[in-house]
Amino acid sequence: MSIRRRVLIGGAATLAVGGASLGWFLAAAPQHEALEVQVEDTAEVLYPPDLLAGLDGTRFHEPTTVAVFTHRGGQAALTDDRALNDAVLEHARQERTDWLSADEQRWADGLFVLAVDPEGRLVGTYFGDDREVGEGAQLAIQDAAKPDFQAGRWTEGSVAGVQAAADRIGAPVIRQTGGAVVAALASLLTLAGAGTWVGVGLHRVNRCRRHREVGDAAMAAVVRDHDLTRLHATVLPESSRYGGLMLQRHDDYTRGFREMVELGDEVRAFAERDLDSRRAVQRHAAYEQRATSLDHLDDVIADTAAFLNRDSGWAAAWDRQVAPVRADLEGVDGLVERDLRAKLRGLPEVQQLRALASAGLVDLDRLRGDLDRQAISPDDALDRLRATRDSLSAQLDALAAATAREFGTSESERTTMRDAMHEQRRARPHEPTILATADPTWLWFGTGMFRSGLSTGTSQVEQSRSSSSTGATSGYSGGGSFSGAGSSSRF
Template sequence: MSNGRRALVSGAALVGVVGVGLGGFLLQAPEHEASSLVVDDQAGIVHVPTLEEALEGVRFHEPTDVAVFTHEGGEEARYDDYALNDAVLAHARAERPEWLSDDEQKWADDLYIYAVDPEGRLVGTYFGENREVSEDRQLDIQDATKDALRAGQWTEGAVIGVQEAADRMNAPFLRTVPGAILAIVAGLVAAVGGGAWVGTGVSRARASRALRAEGDRRMASVVGDADVTELHARLIPEDSRYGGLVLRRFDEYTAGLRALTELGNEVRSIPESDYNRRASKERLTAYRDQALKLDTLDDVIADTAAFLGGERLWREAWDRQEAPVRADLEGVDAMLRDDVPAAGRGLVEAQSVREYATAGLALLDQLRTQLEQKQISPDDALDELKRTRDGLSGRLDALASAVVDEIGKNEAERVAMKKAMREERSRRLPEVTILTTTDPGWSWYPVDSFRSGLTAGASALQQSRAGSSGGSTSGYSSSSGGSFSGAGSSSRF
């Protein structure tokens, strides 16, 4: 059955069930614009005109004053869950007394504050007493912003943070979670089956079309380059260690091209009306994956022929082999400066990584000169490239362990940090080079994974100290805010 017919059948069943509840929901929609907007962008990360324009379309259930505050908390904020809460309160006391109640013990009525610390990776939401929401809803608001914040989209995160709060503050019962559940429970009974049926079909059809388009594009590239790829394979010296391994992959390429042709004929016979079926998506996925595999493999075969065979384009081929290694070595200084905690920068392991990166960059320059002057064979140059990356990986491993031992106060904290860093390392993006093609099982420690691992490790450390599994908020009850009891909290992203 086509997606159109699926939707028609399911829609007819739902109209009568949800109509009354939906009508009541719409009648209680928020209608108030923000009464005022203040942006105190101490971190310099928000584009105010974009924020102001976006917030013109946000509506509140009651008139609300909105404040957006950004703050650079520095090194301490990475390990203090209350750093942003304290910074907001300190800023209010020093610069924005109108944000506080008359007795300065709570936030002013009608106020909502959205705050973010890009250095401490903290996002906070704070409420006047007549705008307060539960801690769970505070965390929901914060969580909604975190994808944007992790991507460095600070203005977008602020817009989301205000919109999510507007939806929840002073919301009528029908627009609260319990009210919505009560209103649509009958509709859910009818919608679960039909909605899932339609939604799955639509999602599969969309994904299938994308798979088909990419598969066709990749296949056209593979077929168009097939004769040239065969010529490149003939130019690869069989007595080369790496050349011999790539030639084995050429045999796979030849067999894979036949399989790709068969898959192409098969998927072209699938009508689009069947793209919403699981079996169709599975065949289209196999088609796309096979085309992608061959499209990357023929590039490696071309580079192998050029580099090992001494063609005039060998320099460009070598650049593509060394580029990932060079990028890692060049990223070491910034990583040590910006990501390694202050307590870890003076470690012997940190100095070892720095010295190795400097020597590694000099070695890459030396290898190019030696290749130019034919003082080193291409095989030996590739060996050196692999050893360089292995050496850097080993030193990053040692630095990771040393930083964990330096920061973790007990075994539980060290285990939490190591686990988070290990998971980030496992997310290494694949590279397509002669080295990775001839040794698919080879693994290394990219500097970018090390950097993201430090951030994840710091977050895991704080979660361990807080005694929670993550996502918890920190309010004012345990901060340095003294007797302040305003509503609000922060969490890490």
């Protein structure tokens, strides 16, 4: 499908859904003034004329009696989350029995009470059974008042809280948070869907072009080096362990070359108008992946031939094998000093890691000297290089376990940290080296992977620690069997 057709269809769908949702929302607007506004300002923080003026024009979906109650809870309310709930109930039983049902076990029908304790820093909302709203809506009403309450604007906060309640009490589906959200989401999702549909099409077209551009460049390099790669394969010593493994990879190269040519023909056969399809992206991505992997593979085959045969380019080829291992070893000090927290740097696993890194760097230099003197075979040198990286991986594994054990304050936190580290441990990065290419199943743990796992795990644990609930508190400490709907929260 062309991009132009996507735009036309998406625009029509957006207008239809958005218009219907807006019409429904406007038709369900609140129409009822408050039956009565009662002000019980026992804390003496309100200015009733401004409160009543601020509520003038406020409309409810159902006829509702509004009560605004203030109370000074003192020092005790600073630690008792139910202090305001209890204070409102006690005031109702002593002074405003009209706020209670006939059996005094619930709030009276048609009633809404907004309460605030300026000393205990609590705001509460209470409802008759026929005016009850959900816990999320209760907290939303309380939250609407909090900015003003936090600034000591008690009258303005009360107005904001009552207005927020008016929007939610008895609201039809379209005006409730859920309904309005659904309608708004339907419109927005249609718009977003249309935009996304068009955007996805454009994105896919651009992705196809990028995949083809990168794939074409890689394919050109592979085709250019094809005969040379075949020549390199003919001189790979079959008696060498790594030579034999690389001959198997050359078989993969030969099959992959044919697939690359076929994929190249396939992607070039796509018409421009068809580039926005998922299949087009998949085929273009497969073409790029195949071409770039072969471009890397022919380089590794060339390095293997040069190193195993000790031709004029063997030293540069060896340096390319050593480079990622050396980078991991040299990265240990930075990992310890910059990424590990101070309390973790004294772990014995850290000292062992540093000692291993220092010894490993010395061994790499010694290994190069042995190769220069031909005191070690190329195969044995590669085995030593792999052993160095395996030792580093094992020590990083030990440090990961110790970090999870020391950083986590509970088993769940330790599990979170371990899982983050293990996920990185299982992620094998692409590396165009003889060792990684000869054994595609080989896994290692590098300092960069450790750093990424540490950062992810730390972030997840700290986010969990900071996500303690700040929701509303319901219930009444001394209410007996009282079950009136309502809750309070702090500001």
